[in-house]
Amino acid sequence: MMKESSSFLKGIFLGGVFCLCFTLLNTKLDGQMRPPSHEHHHLKAPNKDELLKLTEAKRAELSQSIRVFCLIMVQPKEIGYWASVVETWSKHCDKAVFYSSETIKPFQSVSLGTKDKWIGIRKAFKHAYENYKDDYNWFFLIEATMFAIIENLKFFLLNKDPGEPFYIGHTMKSGSLEYVDIASGVVLSVEALQRLYGVLDDPLKCPEKGNLLWKMSEEKELASCLKYTGVFAENAEDIEGKELFNSKSVTTLIEEAMSNNQNEVVEGCCSDVAVTFHGSSPNHMHVMIYGVYRLRPFGHTFNDALIFMPPAGSIND
Secondary structure (H helix, E strand, O other), X not given: OHHHHHXXXXXXXXXXXXXXXXXXXXXXXXXXXXXXXXXXXXXXXXXXXXXXXXXXXXXXXXXXXXXEEEEEEXXXXXXXXXXXXXXXXXXXXXXXXXXXXXXXXXXXXXXXXXXXHHHHHHHHHHHHHHHHOOOOOEEEEEEOOEXXXXXXXXHHHOOOOOOOOOEEEOEEEEOOEEEEOXXXXXXXXXXXXXXXXXXXXXXXXXXXXXXXXXXOOHHHXXXXXXXXXXXXXXXXXXXXXXEOEOOOXXXXXXXXXXXXXXXXXXXXXXXXXXXXXXXXXXXXXXXXXXXXXXXXXXXXXXXXXXXXXXXXXXXXX
């Protein structure tokens, strides 16, 4: 009985010592890696009325200054999504590059050589920076299971300076860490990408497997690396405070709006200048491209302050 009691106390003691050492180690690492404090911001899209006050020449200059590079993450098993993205919204990126865990013959892509999502994202950002940093000023990471409206993204970015460290999307929080939900899309300014690139090869500042005993999700890993460099997650909203980056499909958002208030389904569903929707089926992407770019009520005129012309070769407009 005495032996059992002694073993039990010894176990408690050793466990306490382990916890103390682990806490001290984390505190030390946190103290070494903790970035400056940051107050979370909700970044708004421009005010359309304010844009109308600008000269036509200035509006044209603004619309042409925003160049979006799309990093589209695909999986070999997502051939249907891949094909639909190639045929639909990706044509509106100034340049779209597909990144896959392996080479797929029917489609052109950059093979990342890994099935680990976080390592794949690191390699994709590294490839984009090394090959395209001088030609594009915004870098949009998105999955092939999503639908994006690039013109709305450009509209949101009009009053943002790519020379500043922006890291934008739909923000979430885990403890003290704020991060952008990858399931709704992630946007980095060229400055933010440059800072990220600067720490990708530093195992202390941006490790491939993190500093913890357990594996964090890729979006939290990305946030941790960016936070170290002084780049923080910022939530993107329209002028009314509605989310621009959606981790749900249009169908789901409409159903939720109907259950909350059947009399205000349209107003309660989504922003008029939404950028992304998640979970669209391949066929639904074609329906969306028709609704967004082709369908117009006869007799109505649209007097937008800015016109974002599709890239050369686009067949969607």
